Amino acid sequence: MTIQDSVRPEIRQMKGYVSGEQPAFGKFIKLNTNENPFEPSNKVIDAIHDTAAGKLNVYPDAMANSFRIAAAEVLGVDQDWILCGNGSDDLLTIITRTFVSPGSKIRIPYPSYVLYRTLADIQGAAIEEIPFDKNWKLPESFGADDDNLSLVFLPNPNSPSGTVISPEGVLKLANSISCPLVVDEAYADFASANCLHLVKEASNIIVTRTLSKSYGLAGLRFGFAVANPETIAEMQKVKDSYNCDALAIAGATAAISDQHWLQGNIRIVKSLRGVMESELSKLGFDVQPSEANFVWCKHPDFDSKELYDKLKENHILVRYMDYPNWGDGIRISIGTSNQISALITILESIITV
Amino acid sequence: MTIQDSVRPEIRQMKGYVSGEQPAFGKFIKLNTNENPFEPSNKVIDAIHDTAAGKLNVYPDAMANSFRIAAAEVLGVDQDWILCGNGSDDLLTIITRTFVSPGSKIRIPYPSYVLYRTLADIQGAAIEEIPFDKNWKLPESFGADDDNLSLVFLPNPNSPSGTVISPEGVLKLANSISCPLVVDEAYADFASANCLHLVKEASNIIVTRTLSKSYGLAGLRFGFAVANPETIAEMQKVKDSYNCDALAIAGATAAISDQHWLQGNIRIVKSLRGVMESELSKLGFDVQPSEANFVWCKHPDFDSKELYDKLKENHILVRYMDYPNWGDGIRISIGTSNQISALITILESIITV
Numbered sequence: 001m002t003i004q005d006s007v008r009p010e011i012r013q014m015k016g017y018v019s020g021e022q023p024a025f026g027k028f029i030k031l032n033t034n035e036n037p038f039e040p041s042n043k044v045i046d047a048i049h050d051t052a053a054g055k056l057n058v059y060p061d062a063m064a065n066s067f068r069i070a071a072a073e074v075l076g077v078d079q080d081w082i083l084c085g086n087g088s089d090d091l092l093t094i095i096t097r098t099f100v101s102p103g104s105k106i107r108i109p110y111p112s113y114v115l116y117r118t119l120a121d122i123q124g125a126a127i128e129e130i131p132f133d134k135n136w137k138l139p140e141s142f143g144a145d146d147d148n149l150s151l152v153f154l155p156n157p158n159s160p161s162g163t164v165i166s167p168e169g170v171l172k173l174a175n176s177i178s179c180p181l182v183v184d185e186a187y188a189d190f191a192s193a194n195c196l197h198l199v200k201e202a203s204n205i206i207v208t209r210t211l212s213k214s215y216g217l218a219g220l221r222f223g224f225a226v227a228n229p230e231t232i233a234e235m236q237k238v239k240d241s242y243n244c245d246a247l248a249i250a251g252a253t254a255a256i257s258d259q260h261w262l263q264g265n266i267r268i269v270k271s272l273r274g275v276m277e278s279e280l281s282k283l284g285f286d287v288q289p290s291e292a293n294f295v296w297c298k299h300p301d302f303d304s305k306e307l308y309d310k311l312k313e314n315h316i317l318v319r320y321m322d323y324p325n326w327g328d329g330i331r332i333s334i335g336t337s338n339q340i341s342a343l344i345t346i347l348e349s350i351i352t353v
Numbered sequence: 354m355t356i357q358d359s360v361r362p363e364i365r366q367m368k369g370y371v372s373g374e375q376p377a378f379g380k381f382i383k384l385n386t387n388e389n390p391f392e393p394s395n396k397v398i399d400a401i402h403d404t405a406a407g408k409l410n411v412y413p414d415a416m417a418n419s420f421r422i423a424a425a426e427v428l429g430v431d432q433d434w435i436l437c438g439n440g441s442d443d444l445l446t447i448i449t450r451t452f453v454s455p456g457s458k459i460r461i462p463y464p465s466y467v468l469y470r471t472l473a474d475i476q477g478a479a480i481e482e483i484p485f486d487k488n489w490k491l492p493e494s495f496g497a498d499d500d501n502l503s504l505v506f507l508p509n510p511n512s513p514s515g516t517v518i519s520p521e522g523v524l525k526l527a528n529s530i531s532c533p534l535v536v537d538e539a540y541a542d543f544a545s546a547n548c549l550h551l552v553k554e555a556s557n558i559i560v561t562r563t564l565s566k567s568y569g570l571a572g573l574r575f576g577f578a579v580a581n582p583e584t585i586a587e588m589q590k591v592k593d594s595y596n597c598d599a600l601a602i603a604g605a606t607a608a609i610s611d612q613h614w615l616q617g618n619i620r621i622v623k624s625l626r627g628v629m630e631s632e633l634s635k636l637g638f639d640v641q642p643s644e645a646n647f648v649w650c651k652h653p654d655f656d657s658k659e660l661y662d663k664l665k666e667n668h669i670l671v672r673y674m675d676y677p678n679w680g681d682g683i684r685i686s687i688g689t690s691n692q693i694s695a696l697i698t699i700l701e702s703i704i705t706v
Contacts, residue, residue: 003556006503006532007587008454016590022412036410045405048600052401056604057389057569059375086439086574086589089593091592101361102455115594150359155431179359203356216410219599221439234360237369238475240442241468246572247401247600251409 010124017118019313020319029342030095031333032317034187034294035158036216036269038336040251041261044217047254048247060246063236066253067244074256075196079228083236084252084291086243088186088210094120095206095225096151101127104150109138111160111323113184116153125150136163136288143176152177155184157191160321160331162290170195172320174202182230183207187292189214190273191267196226203228213293214266215255222252269293273334279344280332281352290316298329302351314346363477363575370471371496371674382695384686386669387512387540387647389569389622391689393604394614397570400607401600404654413599415591419606422598424577427609428549436589437605439596441563441576443540445472447579448559450591451505452533453478453510457503462491464513464676469506476505489516489641496529505530508537509542513674514686515643527555533584537559540645542588542619543626549579556581566646567619568608575605622646626687632697633685636704651682655704667699 002169004012020033032216064084072079085091092115100106102124110129120127128149130142136158143174154173157164165173174181183299185207188194206227212218222244225235244252255262277295285297298304308320308330322328357365381612416542417437425432438444445468453459455477461469463482473480481502483495488536489511507526510517510651527534551558559580565571573596578588597605608615630648633640638650651657661673661683675681689694 002584003533003583003587006452006557008450008452011451011587011590014590017594019412019415019594022414030411033412035412039408039410044409048405049402051572052398052600052604056397056572057599058383059372059386059388059565059571060574062372063374086598087593087595089595093593094599098364099359099361102477124455138399180356198562198627204359212412218412218595219409221413221595221598228356230356234364235502237364237367240440240446241370242440242442242571242574245439245574245598245601247405248598251405251600306501 010121012119012330014118017115017233018076021317023317025112027315029316029335029339031335031343032319033217033218034213034292034333036213036265036293037339038216038268040216041255041258043258043261044251047250051231051247051250059242060244060249063239064244064249064252067224067249067256070253070257074259077199077226078302080232081199081226083225083232083239084237084244084249085219085223085225088208089115090239090243091208091223091225092182092184094235094238095180095182096120096123098235100150105146105148107142107149107152109142109154109158111321111326112158113155122284132161134144134235136161138165143173145177149177149272151179152181153184154181154188156195157187157292159187159292159294160296160319160329161288162187162292162294162296163288164191164193164291167195167198171198171202172204174198177204180204186210189262190270190293191291199228201227206231208251211255212250214262216265217251217255220248220251222248254290256309269334272337272340276332276334276340279340283344283347294331294333296329298333299351304330306329307347307350310350311343311346316343316346356521363474367471368472369450370468374670376670377469380667380668382688382692384688384692384696385672386571387566387686388571389618389644390687390692391568391569391618391621392613393569394608396607396611396614398501399563400603404600404603412595413597413602415594417602417605419595420577420602420609423583423606423610425693427612428579428580430552430594433585434552434579436578436592437597438564438576438578440574440594441537441561442468443592444561444576444578445537447536447588448533448535449473449476451588453503458499458501459625460495460502460505462495462507462511464674464679465511473690482542484513489514496526499531502530502532504532505536506533507534508539509548510540510645511681512540512645512647513649513672514641515540515645515647515649517544517546517644520546520548520551524551524555527551527558530557533557533559539563539566542615543622543646544644552579552581559584564605564608567615569618570604573601573604575601601682622687625690625693628690629685629693632693636697636700647684647686649682649684652704657681657683658702663703664696664699669696669699
């Protein structure tokens with residue numbers, strides 16, 4: 001009898017999700033995990049300082065109500081439409097455990113966020129990947145109903161492409177299936193449209209958001225889901241009772257209350273995205289126009305893995321993605337203008353050799 | 354088609370775990386959720402301040418290695434024997450998802466921590482409760498092996514009793530079953546012995562700890578599991594990739610590095626526990642001698658629920674527990690000496706009327 005014999009077969013067979021490299025040593029320009037290149041609003045730091053100096057010996061508010069109240073005002077929904085989580089990964093886990101019975105099926109587009117497969121594996125569910133077409137649109141079959149279908153994940157904007165499905169398309173999709181549709185809007189603040197308002201039009205839509213990207217708070221672990229209160233109440237049963245800590249709640253509340261900071265940050269990131277797209281194009285890259293805080297590109301004359309390796313040798317980390325039966329490419333997070341200059345300079349030296 | 358139809362039947366039927374009351378309004382003396390009555394070490398606050406002023410826009414270290422390095426030294430194990438979690442609830446969830454297949458069985462003592470049943474329900478597992486005898490010892494049947502048994506939880510010290518099973522008893526138990534045995538040591542720092550060293554003697558023992566109680570950090574959400582590296586590696590696959598945030602990691606690292614603070618705090622809490630036990634006894638309560646930071650008691654002449662209600666009217670919150678087919682009682686967390694005085698004064702006025 002070994003430990004391996006006690007582990008669930010689904011877990012034993014899994015490799016486990018591997019997130020982007022976080023180098024512990026050495027100085028790198030990190031353009032690989034879609035972090036915001038700018039530090040968060042000072043109001044966030046102040047709120048965390050105040051809370052840390054307070055009563056950390058006491059349990060946090062289990063529902064993070066200060067955040068829900070502030071977010072309800074910003075988002076134009078009542079607070080019982082909001083559930084907070086320890087990053088949006090926590091919410092994706094909660095959603096999976098609420099709706100996905102072992103043996104049922106989760107549908108996802110391909111290629112997209114690799115974590116969805118891990119969530120299905122852990123839950124003992126099957127995964128059905130429906131490929132995007134070459135214009136990053138989804139075929140009709142993505143909306144086909146199926147008795148064994150328990151959940152559909154739609155990252156929108158999608159990663160690695162940075163492309164979006166329109167709200168009209170999302171609503172049509174939601175109406176064509178009878179299970180919940182999770183619109184994972186991790187990057188929606190950088191897009192020209194989002195689906196938040198659709199939660200009132202289709203009761204099976206759950207929108208998830210994170211503060212890791214647009215609010216510059218990847219270190220804080222805070223996300224939230226928006227859905228009708230009946231859905232939120234079921235998800236609440238599944239979450240760990242105190243899933244958000246007091247510091248994260250205080251920081252997140254300050255962050256969402258500072259929409260001035262957010263709008264300024266989004267404007268700058270989008271402008272830098274334009275610069276990066278244009279510079280990469282000048283170097284001959286095929287660049288997918290992005291609605292997120294990263295761009296997906298490939299050079300017709302250079303191997304993507306080699307470009308990744310050479311950038312890493314030069315202390316610039318980007319994300320090399322190789323999708324079986326699909327192809328590979330490089331996903332580059334939007335950095336500061338200095339970081340973009342450094343990237344372009346190195347790429348230029350590689351490409352023009 | 355309603356949302357309810359999409360929810361897993363196990364979740365739909367659940368009531369959901371209800372944690373101790375956290376009153377949002379009004380001034381209460383909170384002796385109901387076993388928080389530490391003292392604020393944490395100043396070094397924790399300083400570490401959080403420094404981290405908040407740093408780069409919160411970057412993802413935290415996925416494995417919380419700064420904590421693992423510090424904890425390894427304090428605990429005398431290598432760091433690959435340690436997995437960190439967003440509170441020990443996160444670790445209990447991870448353990449359940451790693452080892453418990455739907456349809457299998459989790460064994461727990463009764464009465465004990467109510468959350469274990471919730472974890473079993475969410476996972477679609479059965480729960481087998483084995484009652485403690487009247488001296489809070491476990492019968493032989495608690496160690497009976499069973500093909501369908503996938504996990505055994507043993508809170509030690511137990512809640513609500515504050516009693517312990519000796520390390521010798523725990524080792525014997527681990528050797529008698531072929532599934533993992535989780536020794537939930539949330540309160541072990543207040544006890545005269547613990548089972549941490551047993552992880553090297555029985556490969557199926559997993560010890561869980563929290564910083565919520567003895568380190569005064571319930572607001573921070575940080576816990577850890579100690580087990581052999583093979584077990585830790587499997588659990589790592591199941592955890593959310595960034596399950597601990599940068600502030601919690603920094604605070605927890607500072608906390609476990611300050612053993613001087615911990616030992617001082619434990620000494621004071623134990624001394625106050627002696628005071629509370631003795632004062633309650635003087636008022637005629639049957640008091641169970643405790644190895645935790647709470648005491649379990651019952652008055653022979655007064656209804657426990659009524660005592661709870663009257664204390665609440667007087668703005669003192671304790672935990673009233675009523676266990677079906679077992680009985681009820683009151684669990685009171687150890688407070689400051691002022692809080693204990695207030696409690697005893699109110700109880701005296703109720704009892705001597």
